[in-house]
Amino acid sequence: MAQTPLERELGGTRTAARPTPLDALATADKWFKAGRKLDIQALAGELGVSRVTLHRWIGTRERLLVEVLWRNADRALSRLATQVEADRPACSHTAEVLSRWVVGVLDNPGIRQLQAEEGEMLARLLTHDASEFQSRMIERVAELLSADIEHRRVTIDLDVTDLAYTTVRIVESFVHTSAITGGRPDPERNARVLRAILR
Incomplete structure (x- = not known):
């Protein structure tokens, strides 16, 4: 394209x-x-x-939305990665970054507006394999996981790209719960799952 x-x-x-x-x-x-x-x-x-x-x-409205969504995610993930590094938790930094990020995402006025009015489109833009957002998110999470693996905070015997893909999918399932199942997003449950898996 x-x-x-x-x-x-x-x-x-x-x-x-x-x-x-x-x-x-x-x-x-x-x-x-x-x-x-x-x-x-x-x-x-x-x-x-x-x-x-x-x-x-x-291009299209959707392509512009992807850039806006990634711009916000990119800034937030960078800021949170710096915060978590300073806090030096003993557990996976990736789990902590993404747990905090989900809380911010669910409180974001733009995300709330899109989820309320165009929830299915938002989920598609953020989760579709062909989406630029999806590929960028997986790449960012792979970077976080690589640092965790290097410092032995995560010891799962799995290719880092596969683990990043799986981790992103877990996070998405909690962010887009309303579009997927009709339920309410649960950031605390997301954090528990990430901390249990990424160790």
């Missing part, structure tokens, strides 16, 4: 024209944090560009 202008700018290639695809991402991110629905027509209007131009920049 050809890269969108937004994806190219995220890779470091910027154009001189203003506003830019990165401005679209920044505005969408601001709306997400406020729990405001991402409407493409409204976003184009705020940026002062046509809907056609915005679509050329970002």
Whole structure:
């Protein structure tokens, strides 16, 4: 699939024209944090560009949402990894990072809005094997697990990529419980399961 202008700018290639695809991402991110629905027509209007131009920049609304969702996850995971490293728990740092991350995800206004209004789409964007979010999340968790394995905090005899995939799927099952089973997300149960498995 050809890269969108937004994806190219995220890779470091910027154009001189203003506003830019990165401005679209920044505005969408601001709306997400406020729990405001991402409407493409409204976003184009705020940026002062046509809907056609915005679509050329970002591709589809779903592709823009993936970038917004990953931007928030990436920042949160980095911050939490630093916190956990400073706290130096004896157990798996991966389990601690992801346990804290789930609490934040479930309290995020943007996530709450999407779960309430477009829960199935949100689950698909975050969990589908073809999703950029999914592949990035697995890669990040594999990095965390590699450090755990190196320091003997996790001793499971399993390929780190397979373990990362499984760990991400566990986390997803607790974050997207409402879309999967109709139940309520349970971050404490998620934490117990991760701590029991990642040791």
